[in-house]
Amino acid sequence: MVSFTNDHARPASILAMTGDAGGGPGGGGGGAFRREDGDGGTPDEASRLVIVVDDDRSIVEGLALLLEAWGYDVMTALSLTELAQRLPQAPGRPGLVLADHFLPAGGTGAQAVEMVRAHVGAAVPALILTGDTMPERQVEAAALGCRLLHKPVQIGPLKDMVDTLMNGAG
Numbered sequence: 348m349v350s351f352t353n354d355h356a357r358p359a360s361i362l363a364m365t366g367d368a369g370g371g372p373g374g375g376g377g378g379a380f381r382r383e384d385g386d387g388g389t390p391d392e393a394s395r396l397v398i399v400v401d402d403d404r405s406i407v408e409g410l411a412l413l414l415e416a417w418g419y420d421v422m423t424a425l426s427l428t429e430l431a432q433r434l435p436q437a438p439g440r441p442g443l444v445l446a447d448h449f450l451p452a453g454g455t456g457a458q459a460v461e462m463v464r465a466h467v468g469a470a471v472p473a474l475i476l477t478g479d480t481m482p483e484r485q486v487e488a489a490a491l492g493c494r495l496l497h498k499p500v501q502i503g504p505l506k507d508m509v510d511t512l513m514n515g516a517g
Contacts, residue, residue: 394439399423400430400459401447410445417506427454427462434466441471442513448477448484457491472512476500
């Protein structure tokens with residue numbers, strides 16, 4: 348589980364709006380995928396689309412709320428399997444992948460990044476979130492050309508990193 352805090356180390360109130368929008372455990376998870384309609388751009392042009400992959404539904408929903416409030420389009424998945432199923436439905440080329448390091452069935456955020464990049468056929472900026480502070484996590488992220496933030500993630504640094512990566516300055 349990841350927690351978000353504001354710059355004053357207080358829980359962010361925007362994340363209070365979490366819960367299962369998809370019918371509970373084993374219920375199909377309609378809230379696991381958020382797709383904004385509208386101009387996603389052409390396949391060769393980066394969009395405002397952020398792909399979020401995390402196995403915790405409340406984290407996915409909280410990140411989606413934040414990203415949408417910041418003006419980004421969001422597509423989410425709770426696993427690598429779900430990501431593979433949903434990528435063909437992406438409304439344009441992703442501008443950023445934001446993934447938890449540890450995913451179900453032994454999957455990793457690095458695998459999610461590689462999957463998106465293979466689907467797009469180009470490098471897509473990526474940010475890995477993890478509570479694992481082992482130096483290996485930073486080495487793995489750097490080897491893949493990803494940025495890494497440790498949990499608990501503060502909203503200010505997250506926004507700065509997302510904006511930087513989405514604007515090509517990362």
